[in-house]
């Protein structure tokens with residue numbers, strides 16, 4: 001029995017070795033072509049960390065990564081040269097709070113997002129998300145944190161479609177479905193809640209410790225990369241202990257937790273529990289900002305400027321927004337650029353809408369260098385991409401943009417992104433999208449990306 005097994009086993013081993021050998025030979029015969037090299041001549045190169053411009057730099061890109069950066073880099077023979085000598089080249093921008101698969105509109109929803117859930121399928125919203133992602137990339141946003149309200153995991157589908165290589169788009173850090181106490185941010189009718197229909201599954205009801213654990217696991221199973229909770233959307237919001245449970249369970253899968261916070265008490269609980277990031281500024285006063293700074297908790301303030309058609313912000317409300325952002329800055333709270341943009345303003349792309357939020361930062365008197373840090377370095381950190389993606393440094397993924405003018409002098413330069421490279425491939429050049437190289441008839445980067 002044992003001998004027979006050994007013989008069979010060695011025959012099997014020989015067969016496997018023969019197959020492997022044939023594979024090695026086939027590989028040796030068909031070497032993949034060397035990755036294409038692109039050389040970018042940058043007239044000015046923005047270093048957001050140092051808040052300075054370097055002049056006449058050359059960036060070598062090989063395949064998907066940056067190979068070398070410097071003033072005296074030799075351009076290899078045969079490299080494709082891109083001339084941005086009249087531009088400011090800079091790392092890609094990060095939007096730390098968007099909802100790409102939600103776009104409510106003046107008609108038919110009267111800008112009430114509750115109705116979008118009733119009117120539009122997950123499938124339609126996923127296709128809208130693909131379009132919104134492309135619009136964001138065209139405005140220079142190479143990373144977007146997509147923080148829920150995306151129907152039945154349209155956000156995961158978007159991330160997979162981009163990562164697998166079907167369509168262009170930013171790097172997506174998505175949250176799946178928002179987890180909260182019964183009802184989430186809604187006030188659904190009793191019929192909706194008991195039958196769990198119509199506006200579900202926009203929120204995962206998680207009222208007990210068991211339900212909280214299960215909701216987090218469901219989101220992770222279905223592709224979330226960050227966990228989003230409603231801290232205080234209802235009077236029975238989460239306690240600090242319940243938030244600690246969320247953080248512990250998310251951490252088991254290596255994920256951080258963002259809290260939607262709208263009250264001071266909610267902020268207190270979230271900060272005490274040590275949450276990763278807080279969305280919205282409604283619950284953040286001077287005391288909360290000081291605690292956030294002490295603990296290094298990210299602020300995703302979603303600081304909306306006035307004058308967006310259909311989204312009135314009163315003079316008083318805007319003053320509060322500005323004062324809060326200013327106070328956070330003075331207290332040295334780690335700041336991210338975030339908008340909560342989940343609606344259509346006619347005549348604007350999603351990217352143009354988002355970039356318009358720089359007005360709030362300008363009006364709050366935040367120095368341009370620090371706003372640029374919030375939009376880049378802090379964005380990479382809050383999205384936890386900072387080890388692989390963001391800075392224009394050797395070894396990092398080649399994501400970068402270019403604008404005429406100098407955003408350190410005038411942030412409005414960011415409104416005019418002329419060039420976008422994502423993963424080493426040109427997406428936009430001379431102000432025109434040229435995305436052909438991003439479209440594939442199959443999952444060229446692998447179907448196992450989940």
Ligand SMILES: [Zn+2]
Pocket residue numbers: 097098099147340
């Ligand atoms: Zn939001």
